[in-house]
Amino acid sequence: MQHKVIDAKDVVIRFAGDSGDGMQLTGSLFADMSAIYGNQLSTFPDYPAEIRAPQGTVSGVSGFQVHIGSENVNTPGDHCDLLVAMNPAALMANAKWCKRTAMILVDSNAFDEAGMKKAGFKTDDPFRELGVEDRVLIVAPITELTELSLKDSGMDIKAIRKCKNMFTLGMACFIYDRPLDYIFTYLEKKFAKKHPEVIEPNKKVLKDGFNYAANMQMIANTYHIEPSHPKKGTYRNITGNQATAWGLLAASEKSGLPLFCGSYPITPATGILEELAIHKSLGAKTLQAEDEIAGICTAIGASYAGNLAVTTTSGPGLSLKSEALGLAVMAELPLVVVDVQRAGPSTGIPTKTEQTDLNQALYGRNGECPIPVVAAHSPSNCFDTAFNAAKIALEHMTPVMMLSEGFLGNGSEPWLIPSMKDYPVIQPPFATSLPEDGKFKPFERDPQTLVPKWAIPGQKGFEHRVGGLEKNHDGVLSSDPANHALMVAEREAKVQKIADFIPELQLDGPAKGKLLVVGWGGTYGHILSAVNEVRAEGLEVSRVHFDYIYPVPRNTGGILSGFDKVLVCELNSGQFANYLLGLFPDTKIVKFNKVQGQPFLVSELVDAIKEAL
């Protein structure tokens, strides 16, 4: 059979297997290789909360989706063109994600009676049972072929079987016309020091997989995805958590203040703490605290002592930090709090993504307790968002909440590496001179910005006391009613003033019309793709995306008022929509919400936009 090479604009591949099958690695390798090849891409790891859930069961299935294309790849893709299922459970869990035209590649050796039973199949035809028998099925004895490929390698059978993901990757590389060199280099680098003996076997099994796919005569079509022509420069792949950590390090460099991160491990935010722990060479200090409260409290202490202080967490951890956040507001100390949101409430679904912490970020504290809130919109955008959060915190003397999402934290994308010379210097309002009476007044404000001065312990003559009790401008305790009202108003006004220092909303589309589509955070790519799709059908819609949530950009009201309807799309039950409605009650807001622990599908957004029109 002569196979045909088809030029595809974009394809989506979903690798799925047991959580020990190495699917995350396989998917990342495929993604990295595609990035270097010049494709645009977006990835989405979808893995279970258990590290090693019962083998062969649906709850133990780990997936990694990669979307590669020549242009306009804004999301990891809704449905896939190729599903790789390493066992029956992986097929069971993922068959629903296959396009009508999809290929399904399975390891037939795993589809024995026991495996089928564990996965919950009732018949002996898994494809028919799942209604995917009409897809292009590639049934290959991958385990057997891997064993055969490596029988002379000297490796034991357990180690050999671990290589079957490489065999599969080789097959995928054939199908999508990917050169193997990148993976060869990766293997050489990764194992050069510790396990040089596994480099050649892995290369061999990868090549054998590639050749097998070429020779088996079962694959009618292969696909070629033209490299796109991105901007010139140096690129790298980056995950959201990594970008967050690096953005904070960048803010540390630009402010000249050492970075301190006090955190407690929590999925899906732990990656930030782990990443910062590596970069001590940039002066970063990380403290793995005894609990979430100690995470933020050590950070508050570090901030008081003059560091750029950070605490990172996810929803349940943020709940624990609430009281201390109030302290940082009251003491008017700079602090960055990163919340990588996950499905809640309570423990919820730790590994699944949501945008359900917005209310908590905005309001989850006692008293009148304003905290600026910013949100990242893509994995690489976490860099700028973290940098900006730190800049606001340090220049406006306030804790700042940065909302990320599991989807962003673990997702990755290629990133045109910026140059630090293009980033602004961060200038905290350090106290440099004492007033005439010689007494430093910790809550006396700059008349323009309403920001108090920052005197750091160790500065001679600036001794003063801060704390959770209400004080007057001089820093003296006060329960005077008028003083309390004044201080409450000033702390609020200080945060509102930040609106003068952040960029305006960028309107995509006409300024007046029937429908404005609104999003915030990690739904950016999905909404952008959906709006483009709707426009391609000749419909007119405009779009804005909020990176700054509290305060909102100054032109928000003006933009909203230009539209008959405003469709707010978010992964919660309408928290941002309600917030906007509170600020701009005359807006005709329509909500589109999803709370399934999963990102939007572009297709469902397209339907929602059309319905709103």
Added chain:
Amino acid sequence: MATLSFKDFKSDQEVRWCPGCGDHAVLAALQRALPKVSSALNYEKERYVVVSGIGCSSRLPYYMDTYGFHSIHGRATAISTGIKVANPWLTVWQACGDGDALAIGGNHFIHAIRRNIDINIILFNNQIYGLTKGQYSPTSKFGAITKTSPYGTVEHPFNPGSLVLGAKGTFFARSLDVELKLNEEIMTAAALHDGASVMEMLTNCVIFNDGAHRNISDPATRADRTIILRHGEKMIFGKDRDKGLVLDGLGLKVVTIGQDGYTEDDILVHDAHCENAGIHMMLADMKYPDFPVALGVIRDVKDVTYDDGVRDQVKDVMLKSKIHSVDDLLHSGSTWEVE
């Protein structure tokens, strides 16, 4: 550097503790100790930070003319830890109560001790919640009758000393609020100690738990019911300096010098620097009436501190790493060029 005095550490704020509260005396001892510490270690005043949580004793930072942070309930130890790690040059003092440090803040307390971070913790132990007006605390005696235990508590108290030593504490001292001289001495020793120093001050709450420590603090009987331990000195006590401690099997025993064949030579010599905490644990656990209650520096041993560890690791990695700027970082690892 100008010599500092008591007055330099006194703020202009009115002290608002109840008249007769034991906290007044502890504050006075601290204000007297810090000038001595300053001249011993050549510390400037701006180097001191006083941190507290919530409770009566946590008002202390307002009364000290130093940098001060009156934080939230139970969290002083975590705030202190952050300050010290962020800037090890600062010298951190912490005031906290028995409820603050051992109930709501118990977790931070034991972990600060485990890490051996160089902070000085004054634990005001009045065995009651004073600021909330009289509920039992984790150090209230078994059976204590308070507003929340009208029929007596049915829970065992913590002995802060055993807790500190159990967490491998490197410095523990105990004293009574009224022992002004001893307290100055203890605070100075704590300042000289590298690592977490815990000073338990048995304080009297005149309003809600008056006389909680009277059986040992009463001047008439104090000398017979307490023993002041000093490193290198014999464990002798009593109004007539005729009683002492000896080892008896695996435990301690009180003996009278000159009776039952015991001479001064038999009396134990206090070794606060002894690595093995066994004897320190026994001393910290001594209770009246079977034993005198141990006051003074019970344990003071050297060990690596957390703040030094963090600082040294950063320095070490800085020397070895090839990444010295964020630009270096951004270009590290796997990258590719688009021409």
